[in-house]
Amino acid sequence: MATDLTTDSTDRLLDGSDEINKYNFVTKTKGVFRARKGLDADIVTQISEMKDEPGWMRDYRLDALKIFESKPMPQWGGNIGINFQDIYYYLKPTEGQGRTWDDVPDEIKETFDKLGIPEAERKYLAGVKAQFESEVVYGSLEEDLSKQGVIFTDTDTAVREHSDLLREYFGQIISSSDNKFAALNSAVWSGGSFIYVPPGVKIEFPLQAYFRINAEQMGQFERTLIIVDEGAEVHYVEGCTAPMYSSESLHSAVVEIIVKKNARCRYTTIQNWANNIYNLVTKRAMAYENALMEWIDGNLGSGLTMKYPAVYMMEPGARGEILSIAFASQGQHQDAGAKVVHCAPHTKSRIISKSISKNGGRSSYRGLCKVEDGAVGSKSSVVCDALILDDKSRSDTYPYIEVEEQDVQVEHEASVSRIGEEQLFYLMSRGLTEAEASSMIVSGFIEPLIKELPMEYAIEMNRLIELQMEGSVG
Amino acid sequence: MSAYIPAAQESEIPDPGTLLVEVAERLIVLIHAAGHFYALDDVCTHDGGPLSDGPVAAEQGTLACPRHGAQFDLKTGAAKTMPATKATTCHEVKLENGTLFVRLNAE
Amino acid sequence: MTSTLTRTTTGFTQEAFDDFLATRNEPAWLTELRRNDWAHFLEYPMPSSRDEEWARTDIRPLKLNQFSLPMAPHSETYLSGAESGIDGKGTDVSGSPCLPQTVLAQGVDLGGRTSSLDGYPCASELSKQWAEQGVLFGSLDALVTEHGQRLRPYLERPVVDPTYDKFAALASACWCGGTLLYVPKGVRVEQPFHALSAMSAGPDAKGTDAKGTDAKGTDARGTDANGIDLSRTLVILEEGAEATLLSETASTRETGAGLHCGSTELLIGKGAMLRYVNLQNWNMDAWHFAHQRAVVRQQGTLQWTIGALGSRLAKVNQRVALIEPDAEAQVNGVMFTQGRQHLCYNTHQHHQAPSCHSDLLYKTALQDHSRTVWRGMIQVDPPAQRTNAYQRNDNLMLSRTARSDSIPGLEIEADDVRCTHGSTSGRVDNSQVFYAMSRGYTRQEAIRMIVAGFFQQVFDRISIESVRNALGTAIGQRVREL
Numbered sequence A: 001m002a003t004d005l006t007t008d009s010t011d012r013l014l015d016g017s018d019e020i021n022k023y024n025f026v027t028k029t030k031g032v033f034r035a036r037k038g039l040d041a042d043i044v045t046q047i048s049e050m051k052d053e054p055g056w057m058r059d060y061r062l063d064a065l066k067i068f069e070s071k072p073m074p075q076w077g078g079n080i081g082i083n084f085q086d087i088y089y090y091l092k093p094t095e096g097q098g099r100t101w102d103d104v105p106d107e108i109k110e111t112f113d114k115l116g117i118p119e120a121e122r123k124y125l126a127g128v129k130a131q132f133e134s135e136v137v138y139g140s141l142e143e144d145l146s147k148q149g150v151i152f153t154d155t156d157t158a159v160r161e162h163s164d165l166l167r168e169y170f171g172q173i174i175s176s177s178d179n180k181f182a183a184l185n186s187a188v189w190s191g192g193s194f195i196y197v198p199p200g201v202k203i204e205f206p207l208q209a210y211f212r213i214n215a216e217q218m219g220q221f222e223r224t225l226i227i228v229d230e231g232a233e234v235h236y237v238e239g240c241t242a243p244m245y246s247s248e249s250l251h252s253a254v255v256e257i258i259v260k261k262n263a264r265c266r267y268t269t270i271q272n273w274a275n276n277i278y279n280l281v282t283k284r285a286m287a288y289e290n291a292l293m294e295w296i297d298g299n300l301g302s303g304l305t306m307k308y309p310a311v312y313m314m315e316p317g318a319r320g321e322i323l324s325i326a327f328a329s330q331g332q333h334q335d336a337g338a339k340v341v342h343c344a345p346h347t348k349s350r351i352i353s354k355s356i357s358k359n360g361g362r363s364s365y366r367g368l369c370k371v372e373d374g375a376v377g378s379k380s381s382v383v384c385d386a387l388i389l390d391d392k393s394r395s396d397t398y399p400y401i402e403v404e405e406q407d408v409q410v411e412h413e414a415s416v417s418r419i420g421e422e423q424l425f426y427l428m429s430r431g432l433t434e435a436e437a438s439s440m441i442v443s444g445f446i447e448p449l450i451k452e453l454p455m456e457y458a459i460e461m462n463r464l465i466e467l468q469m470e471g472s473v474g
Numbered sequence B: 001m002s003a004y005i006p007a008a009q010e011s012e013i014p015d016p017g018t019l020l021v022e023v024a025e026r027l028i029v030l031i032h033a034a035g036h037f038y039a040l041d042d043v044c045t046h047d048g049g050p051l052s053d054g055p056v057a058a059e060q061g062t063l064a065c066p067r068h069g070a071q072f073d074l075k076t077g078a079a080k081t082m083p084a085t086k087a088t089t090c091h092e093v094k095l096e097n098g099t100l101f102v103r104l105n106a107e
Numbered sequence C: 001m002t003s004t005l006t007r008t009t010t011g012f013t014q015e016a017f018d019d020f021l022a023t024r025n026e027p028a029w030l031t032e033l034r035r036n037d038w039a040h041f042l043e044y045p046m047p048s049s050r051d052e053e054w055a056r057t058d059i060r061p062l063k064l065n066q067f068s069l070p071m072a073p074h075s076e077t078y079l080s081g082a083e084s085g086i087d088g089k090g091t092d093v094s095g096s097p098c099l100p101q102t103v104l105a106q107g108v109d110l111g112g113r114t115s116s117l118d119g120y121p122c123a124s125e126l127s128k129q130w131a132e133q134g135v136l137f138g139s140l141d142a143l144v145t146e147h148g149q150r151l152r153p154y155l156e157r158p159v160v161d162p163t164y165d166k167f168a169a170l171a172s173a174c175w176c177g178g179t180l181l182y183v184p185k186g187v188r189v190e191q192p193f194h195a196l197s198a199m200s201a202g203p204d205a206k207g208t209d210a211k212g213t214d215a216k217g218t219d220a221r222g223t224d225a226n227g228i229d230l231s232r233t234l235v236i237l238e239e240g241a242e243a244t245l246l247s248e249t250a251s252t253r254e255t256g257a258g259l260h261c262g263s264t265e266l267l268i269g270k271g272a273m274l275r276y277v278n279l280q281n282w283n284m285d286a287w288h289f290a291h292q293r294a295v296v297r298q299q300g301t302l303q304w305t306i307g308a309l310g311s312r313l314a315k316v317n318q319r320v321a322l323i324e325p326d327a328e329a330q331v332n333g334v335m336f337t338q339g340r341q342h343l344c345y346n347t348h349q350h351h352q353a354p355s356c357h358s359d360l361l362y363k364t365a366l367q368d369h370s371r372t373v374w375r376g377m378i379q380v381d382p383p384a385q386r387t388n389a390y391q392r393n394d395n396l397m398l399s400r401t402a403r404s405d406s407i408p409g410l411e412i413e414a415d416d417v418r419c420t421h422g423s424t425s426g427r428v429d430n431s432q433v434f435y436a437m438s439r440g441y442t443r444q445e446a447i448r449m450i451v452a453g454f455f456q457q458v459f460d461r462i463s464i465e466s467v468r469n470a471l472g473t474a475i476g477q478r479v480r481e482l
């Protein structure tokens, strides 16, 4: 089993010199197990056995595999040129999970050091998970939170240790038959976070998960389930990076969230995958009476992203807010968006989307606002703004608005424009170069979103945007 | 709309199985499961998928939408699983001398 | 073309098509075109909900073989009413007592008029003044026979793509009747033209009562067949020409099945200006499938107004292409639905050249169990810098059981653009109703006023008074007490 798994593909690493160098490095690792390339029932069974899972989960996976095989590729969105047989579906990087960073093998720890995770943890996080390839290699949670009954673990551990709680919700919000990539994830999922916040517990600092794909042609399929019990609050942050290889990799996650009565959940993503990664993710939350679900979704990396975080407002007074930023540069297609579904009276939603296309990039907003029969007194507002920075780039907007009720207020607005010349001249007349001026205007454009981020992430986000802007000015 | 309208022959629907019929210009899916007959609007409340193309789960008493897998209760039309959250309309069926009659629910 | 064939075949079979061709006295090149598109029609599948464009519009209840190709021109009595002349600004400009009342040309001084029933021409007139200046107007069939060589290029290179889908292929292969308007270079016609496409209605679909109509299941042709209208509209404005065309559709009875499958092509030359109004007012049992496309050249201007009131189910593709610099298009849509109507209108504003301007506004009010789908797209190609494009759709929900889907879209590949869209859905504001009632209006009057107010914004854009009045009246009559 222990073939030489040294990831040594530095020579094939593309020199993405123009874009975001900080993440473009490969760590030489000795993994402990790697399933052979390709996808079939044997691989799925093998993954399940490696994880020592109960029979129900193995059957769930095999069933999902069948659904995956029977579903056609989506005919909309981006071009998905994946050869599913040319991907490694499971790579176990270490034996067991570290409780302290010292337990984590040096080379992997080094990766996260470079990415600044341990430092962030010391400074402002209530808990951290770090996933490397298929498995979570490090996990921590502040002691008093675990004393209060908060669970923050990886989903594999949850299958073993919290199986009743997990089974109640797993796959209930996003079933295997929801779409082709949800089926794929359900068949081969590994890692991801499982969070339970007991009634009334408000977690002040964010819980963060960090996802790193290191190996070439690696698929990462984390599975996250968050349950925020009545009156509880949590903010979860995920960051994603990978080095740039010449061949493509796949990231396909499923994230399910339950926000019970009077609870709040905020889920922030800063996605900065390398440009050779297909990022095809299904994220959905159900919000109950007077609960608030917020998605803050920043998409800067990946070659193709298709991701539309959703909030189903199930009971009166539920609210959903989604802020989405997408930045597409050369070789990138960000097909991002948001979905809000009003299923109960007096529910409220708001979607704000800001997208930027530059240097041949394509960004698309694709979204849904649905008001179901019976959701009287519901209100929704959807605003999409797009900025196109040059004539090689493209911007699309596809909002779907479905109203089945009379007493509602639904508003949608979208506009696409370029950087105003007057604005540019004004700034340049004040001594800025054109690049600086554009960069400043772009910062102003996404400012409403940035200010929703905790300080540290706002700084990171701004820095990433600057890098994207510098990347190819000229 | 209170009349029973002949819709199909009993023998046309295997158990378990479905048959798409048109009753007074509405598309209705007739379902045969565990010896009983049911009738639902052939419209998935999630995104309009044709329920008549989906599989019947006789033990659970549900019909699943072929598009994203939402399951509907055969007796009531209630949405049992995501991504559907709303019931589809269900109609009354009766069997007389091998013929199935449907009485449309006005909605 | 007065031979009367009895129909031997129903449905759209090869045999029926051959019979149909035999009734047409057309040049070989045209027959060839028809055969080509017919082959596509046979080959293409019926659209299904698996096609994204049809996912919201279920046409499984449509049984094509309940309809047949139009093959029987009307008897003489039908055509005889057409003598009153266009100068008598009568109430009924259709020219025949057997045709439905027209509404768009009330009190309008017309430059010409034409009407058809089930695709066969009833009456056509063109005032001398315009005929002398080279204007062609009337039934497309008749004019193709007369001016075949002049019209050939337009039919050989159609503006609507006949290979788009099964309905486009059928419309192109089997068009029968319809309207041609051709205005030569520099001719400006102030008087509007009027066209009516009427369709007979089949036996009452529900079978039981004929709801007091006198025709009792016998259509205008004296048969009991379902109605059919495969009319085609072709408008050609040469450089600097100007014209207004008011076209409307109607059924001979309020109930009874019919099928319309047709196309509309508008060619607006350099600096030309067209105002085109199309009122779809079939009865509630009719199926309506239409492909419509306008092409506007340099500095050309189009004002296109659509009224969508009728039909059981409508699926319309309305496209505007601005293909040369500084072209301009304004699109107005007025939709009112009731009962179990399902109207699906797909609009497309295609900016292919720099400095063009397009502005679309669709207003929809929905009643009862009706459903509307409006899907709009603004597409801006890379060369179309300095584009200014706008689209907006507002829905007024008049009942709890109605449903509206709005899908505005933008696909932008140029950077120097201003493209905006907006959409709203909401109900009648109760406080406004109470206010009006406190001022002595009945509830229904109040609601009618509010509905009228909702449409005012689009009416304000329609520059032809008779059209505003006709749409306003039709909607007023339909609004029920909430």
Ligand code: FES
Residues within 6 Å of the ligand: B044, B045, B046, B047, B048, B049, B065, B066, B067, B068, B069, B070, B083, B084
């Ligand atoms: S359309 Fe039925 S589950 Fe989506």
